[in-house]
Amino acid sequence: MTIPSTLGEVLAQQGVSRRALLKYSAYVASILALPAGASRVIAENLAKARRQSVIWLSFQECTGCTESITRSYSPTIEDLIFNLISLDYHHTLMSVSGAAAEHAREAAMRENKGKYIVVVDGSVPVKDGGVYSTIAGQTNLAMLKATAKDALAIVSVGTCAAFGGIPQARPNPTGAVAVSEIITDKPIVNISGCPPIPEAMTGTLAYLLSFGKLPELDHLGRPKAFFGETIHDRCYRRPFYDKGLFAESFDDEGARKGWCLYKVGCKGPIAYNACATLKWNGGTSFPIQSGHGCLGCSEPKFWDQGGFYTPLAAQAGVSGELVGTAAVAGAAMGGAAAWIARRHQRSHLAEVEALDRSPPAKSKG
Amino acid sequence: MELLQFARGPALTVALAVFAFGALWRLLGVLLLERRGVYSAPRPGAPSIFASALAGIIGKMWPHATFLKQSLFPVLNGYLFHLGLAISVLLFAPHILFIKSISGLSWPALPSNLVYGIAVVTAVSLVAALVHRLTDPVLRLISRADDYVSWMLTFLPVVSGIAAVSHIGARYETLLAVHILTVCALLVWFPFGKLMHAFLFVVSRGETGIRFKHRGADI
Amino acid sequence: MTASTTATGVAFDAQGQASDEQRRNLAMQALVRDLAATGAAQLESCVRCGQCANACHFYVTTGDPKYTPIRKLRPLEQAYHRHVGPFAPLFRLFGIVPRVTAAELEEWEQLLFDSCTMCGRCTLACPMGIDIADLVKQSRHAMFAAGLIPDRLELMDRTTKLWGSPATPSEDFADIIREAGTQFGVAMKIDEPKADYLITVAPAELTEHTKALADAAKVLNALGVKWTYHSDGFEASNIGYLNGDIALQETMTRKLIDAAIKIGAHTLVLPECGHAYGAARWEAGRWYGDKLPVRVIHMTEFLDEAVTSGRIKLKKVGQSASFHDPCQLGRRGGVIKAPRNILAALGVEVKELADAGTVGWCCGGGGGVVSNKRADPLRYRVFEMKRRQVEDAGADRFVTACGQCRITLNLGASKYKWDRKAESLLELVADNLIA
DSSP, X not given: OOOOOBHHHHHHHTTOOHHHHHHHHHHHHHHTTOOTTHHHHHHHHHHHOBOOEEEEEEOBOOSHHHHHHHOOSSOOHHHHHHHHSEEEEETTTXXXXXXXXXXXXXHHHHHTTTTOEEEEESBEEOGGGGTTSEETTEEHHHHHHHHHTTOSEEEEEHHHHXXXXXXXXXXXXXXXXXXXXXXXXXXXXXXXXXXXXXXXXXHHHHHHHHHSSOOOBOTTSOBHHHHSSBHHHXXXXXXXXXXXXXXXXXXXXXXXXXXXXXXXXXXXXGOBSSHHHHOXXXXXXXXXXXXXXXXXXXXXXXXXXXXXXXXGGGOOOOOHHHHHHHHHHHHHHHHHHHHHHHHHHHHHHHHHHHHHHSOOOOSOO | OHHXXXXXXXXXXXXXXXXXXXXXXXXXXXXXXXOOOOOSOOOTTOOOHHHHHHHXXXXXXXXXXXXXXXXXXXXXXXXXXXXXXXXXXXXXHHHHHHHHHHHSOOOOOBOHHHHHHHHHHHHHHXXXXXXXXXXXXXXXXXXXXXXXXXXXXXXXXXXHHHHHHHTOSSOHHHHHHHHHHHHHHHHHHGGGSGGGHHHHXXXXXXXXXXXHHHTTOOO | OEEEEXXXXXXXXXXXXXXXXXXXXXXXXXXXXXXXXXXHHHHHHOOOOOHHHHHOHHHHHHOOGGGOGGGGGHHHHHHHHHHTSTTHHHHHHHTSSOOOOHHHHHHHHIIIIISOOOOOHHHHHOTTOOOHHHHHHHHHHHHHHTTOXXXXXXXXXXXXXXHSSSSSOHHHHHHHHHHHHHHHTOOOOBSOSSOSEEEOBOGGGGTTTTHHHHHXXXXXXXXXXXXXXXXXXXXXXXXXXXXTOHHHHHHHHHHHHHHHHHTTOSEEEEOSOHHHHHHHHHHGXXXXXXXXXXXXXXXXXXXXXXXXXXXXXEOOOOSEXXXXXXXXXXXXXXXXXXXHHHHHHTTOXXXXXXXXXXXXXXXXXXXXXXXXXXXXXXXXXXXXXXXXXXXXXXXXXXXXXOHHHHHHHHHHHHHTTOOOOEEEHHHHHHHTEEO
């Protein structure tokens, strides 16, 4: 069997029709909110796309992101994308290969200098020289810097790589930081989420392969196509919010009737992600649909935003003590002001009386 | 997110502290001043002090018909934005959750989209009040900086709240932070400007109620 | 007397030789002295809604926003914020609220005296319940202290100090009473050593309305009570109250109350005069405590009691009448029903003015304005409005219960050659008494 060099050949070899590729392209174009003509361009470019070397670095992570992107309930065309890309290194998948895996990474970096894509999942610990996470004796920090040096672009997959995520949660013992805090001279696209939606990852990769550039990003470096709207704005329970119908607890009538979960801590209004539209597990469901509020996992510091079950509006960090002290002080000032005013009035009165005894000439000539 | 944390953490704490400090200072500074005695026998059948004060506070809620004729717009518009503000502040579900988180008190909310509509009407009504102030010769003459500052600081939380709910102009958390910061500005200004009438009207109307009921006169 | 004009062209009178500095200080001291919790809360409550303007006859008839009632309190407010308010020490320290200047006081003289009758319609209209009329009265205390009041009022002040009445020397009072008795054929009581009712008078009754002296006597004689006029305490109009001369207000109040005590009267009857009621009924206790040893009532209340108790009988006059409510008696005194009861007893159908009772419009001459020549043009504009209201009501007669209102309205009538006269309710009762 000859090794196919383009996605078109791969698909042909695997018995996938051109029609299926067009269908997938249309799907990618639609989830990326691209104009109608784009789907044909994607199909053509994908068919012509050369095998893309990808190096997947796993740092302080839980493998959830990898689980998300690799697990599918039925073989889909996304699987085939992986047949196209040359996944030259994936630490988690290749851990049993030991030193050979590292050699593969180094070889890929050499052979595809300036052309390979680095995917990172997991945050990078920098405290104490980065000793808290090492692979093959190399700190994550060193490996990231070395690998990123000749990369075409970096894809930070998951909230840990994108924003620091759970390892960075207070008190952040390892000094975990996001990839973007270390690599500042390469194009970086963040695909946040804990884990991210598989379609967001594959769709972004498809865009990269089709157009050779990053899609339009928001201010946090995320593709706007997936992270442009809040869960709340696209939530099927939104009408209940507007009507003022809320679940007050997880086992009340409102919860059973599927009312809005705002009062039980849903972070939908501040979570920018596509869960409410793309959903999970092949469009089956998403957390709110299964009765749990959104955790806002696609957002920076989502772990440190107060309780998951505290309503968004109820997270005021007001110090009652200071306010109480101020009230007491204010009352004291008020009392003092009135006392001063009374004294001031009396002294004025005394002056008036003194003046009355020797008034300015008031009689007329 | 950081801006939001700042807004509802330190900024709000400081604003509430300034509010409590200033409001109590001003209220007690007025209430603890010397009181003049009542120098005359009441009209026979005059109600108690408490009932008289209450009559003043409630009676002044609606003008005599002849005054209403002349001041129809300011009276009705005044009612509109006062009620609109009260509903927007007190009957919006997120506000109630917020108040509950601070004070533990809670009550039922109105549908969010209804409150949204009311807030929009309130904003329009506030603009109308400002236009009236800027065009009416009497109001132009007697208005001072306080009137415009108080107007602006009342208006800003309304529009920033509307923007936050409808996600206009920026991301929700940014708008929410801005909304809270505008409320902080309002709280800081509140004790020092005319907004204190929200508390003082009780005293002022009550005293007038007592004076006039004592005389057997209408309020 | 030094009639002058401010830089902005506003005429003002100044009394005495005090420097601007002295005037300013004297005014501030008076303002500061008077301020208490009630006035403070009210000054703090203003939201500048401007509704008081529409209630003021001087604003409504001129359309000039400078007459907006709350604006008339500016010097008082400034003094309050600088010396008494909760932030006063800071305002003084940082100069946030400046001192009131003599020039401002001069400018405000006209606003506080010429264009305010203290009728209290603004108080009624104020949604915050600010008693603007009462605070204008406080402001007048300062204007008097500073020697900045209209000369005509100051002249009355001096005359009253000298004579005990702006109308006549006290020594002549008894003669005037006796003459009125002779002229109108009524038995008079003067300087009785003991009486239950002390009857007091207003200045106009000692000059042009002397029939009122006889009318009161006629009713009292009909009732068969022990009553008297008394040279020690007869002048009830209390010019000190109008001018802001607290010392004179006290003197005049003491004369009345002391005379009543001296003769053992249980009731002091005030004449048909509005501000007399304001001064004696509500403020006399200031120098005696709230339990005055004598009941103070207005002639209208006295007549109402006599009529409704059936102790005097009245002829049915028929016809219709509009009643002009004197502000101090009605709106600020709570006596609204009494005159209407009396008119009903006279068989007179009351055709109310467009705004009557509590919301009635001022005659335009109260609070000393009618005596203040300088205010004539303003006063006549108010008269035109009042005249329209009377004509619109379409009643046969036009009755009131205040001598000052009558003078104001009749001055207007003669200026505009109007064939209507404001009548005295007392006179109407006396003339139709069934002996």
